[in-house]
Each structure stands twice: as structure tokens, then as C-alpha cells.
Amino acid sequence: AKYTCVDKDTCIACGACGATAPDIFDYDDEGLAEVIFKGDNNRGIKEIDEDLLEDLLDAQEGCPTDSIKVEEKPF
Numbered sequence: 001a002k003y004t005c006v007d008k009d010t011c012i013a014c015g016a017c018g019a020t021a022p023d024i025f026d027y028d029d030e031g032l033a034e035v036i037f038k039g040d041n042n043r044g045i046k047e048i049d050e051d052l053l054e055d056l057l058d059a060q061e062g063c064p065t066d067s068i069k070v071e072e073k074p075f
């Protein structure tokens with residue numbers, strides 16, 4: 001199982017992750033990325049669906065500031 005959240009302290013609002021994985025990430029009013037799963041609120045507590053794992057890893061690799069955190073357990 002995989003879980004994800006965005007470290008908004010290091011996100012530079014580059015916009016890559018939402019383009020790569022639009023079913024996982026969107027942006028807040030400041031353009032900073034966050035996990036959009038209902039009830040997650042960027043806390044990294046919702047398990048990522050199997051069919052979104054490839055998008056997740058692509059987004060993680062594409063983030064220029066390594067702000068997309070991924071763990072095998074809830075954060």
C-alpha cells in the first residue's frame with residue numbers, strides 16, 4: 001500500500017504534479033500542491049488506488065523539489 005502527501009514548505013508551486021497525476025494532486029489558492037482525496041486533506045492517510053500508483057510515482061519523480069512524500073504506511 002502507498003500513501004502520499006505534499007510538503008508545502010518545500011513545494012514551489014511548479015505545477016507538474018497536478019498535470020501528471022490530476023486524480024491525486026491539485027493546488028490550493030497559493031498554487032501549492034495538495035492531495036485531493038476526500039477526507040485526506042493532504043494528511044497522507046488515504047491509501048492510493050492501485051490504478052493511480054504509476055501516476056503517483058511519475059509525479060514524485062517529476063517534482064523538482066522532492067516535495068511529494070510517499071510512504072508504505074499512513075503519515
Ligand code: F3S
Nearest residue numbers: 011012014015017063
Ligand atoms: Fe509543488 Fe512539486 Fe507539485 S514543486 S506543485 S509538489 S511537482
